[in-house]
Amino acid sequence: MPSLDPIDSLLLQIVTAPPPSTIPEVIQMMESIDALLPNGDGLKWFNKLYLLVTQAIDSQPQATVWSDSAWVAGLEVVFAGFYFRAIASFLNNSPTASSWGALLEARTRPDIDRIQFALAGMNAHINHDLALALNATNGQMNLHPGLTSPQHGDYQRVNTILALVLPNALQVLATGILGTLAQDTGKIGRLLAIWDLGVARNAAWDFAAYLTSLPPVARPLALKIQDKTTGLAGRALLLPLK
Numbered sequence: 001m002p003s004l005d006p007i008d009s010l011l012l013q014i015v016t017a018p019p020p021s022t023i024p025e026v027i028q029m030m031e032s033i034d035a036l037l038p039n040g041d042g043l044k045w046f047n048k049l050y051l052l053v054t055q056a057i058d059s060q061p062q063a064t065v066w067s068d069s070a071w072v073a074g075l076e077v078v079f080a081g082f083y084f085r086a087i088a089s090f091l092n093n094s095p096t097a098s099s100w101g102a103l104l105e106a107r108t109r110p111d112i113d114r115i116q117f118a119l120a121g122m123n124a125h126i127n128h129d130l131a132l133a134l135n136a137t138n139g140q141m142n143l144h145p146g147l148t149s150p151q152h153g154d155y156q157r158v159n160t161i162l163a164l165v166l167p168n169a170l171q172v173l174a175t176g177i178l179g180t181l182a183q184d185t186g187k188i189g190r191l192l193a194i195w196d197l198g199v200a201r202n203a204a205w206d207f208a209a210y211l212t213s214l215p216p217v218a219r220p221l222a223l224k225i226q227d228k229t230t231g232l233a234g235r236a237l238l239l240p241l242k
Contacts, residue, residue, distance in 0.1 A: 007036060007038070014033055015084040019081055022073070023057070023073055023077060034048055045114035048118070049166075049170070050083065056161055066154050067153055068150050068154055071137065075134065081133075086124070101231065102231055103238070115173055117238070123234045127203070127226075128230045131211060135212060163198060
């Protein structure tokens, strides 16, 4: 395996540290990644977006918002673990999901906007990882939540929070550190029209249920097909915009 450059060596140290067990620990790991990566690294912009939305979820008053706050927190931690492991797999030259490969292989391309990197990361994380995280979390908690369950109600509440947070978070990404416009913010609307967060999260819930319904021998093929489709979508999001 070729040697890593100094930044990627430090990045690998961050993502292979003992895994977080709480949302604040997830946020701390994302903050370490944000502090490490330069502005020219596309991964920085997905990580920044993920950090902003995770902070928004963590800031909700648990007693009044969530029906099952332990499940919500557990899912967020398990879900983030898939992100950190994807980075580690890629840096270790191990098999990596096609959708994550699309983003990580393009990290240094100068013809891709930071907003595109952010949404390509969300495509990988939600369309590929979320169903797996749902099933892992439900398995750990011995739950089988259906569409009328408290857990699905909380899942939909997260959708509502993200629908409010995402456009503002993307605006932060599109604006320079000093408040000057860094990119054409009209691209935000065009990209969100291509990739809908709520649709993607609802599809992930359905795909998790579908995987559970399959016999174990059939799941690898379903995951392979899904990974290929998600990878194609990620590469489409990373095409240069005119």
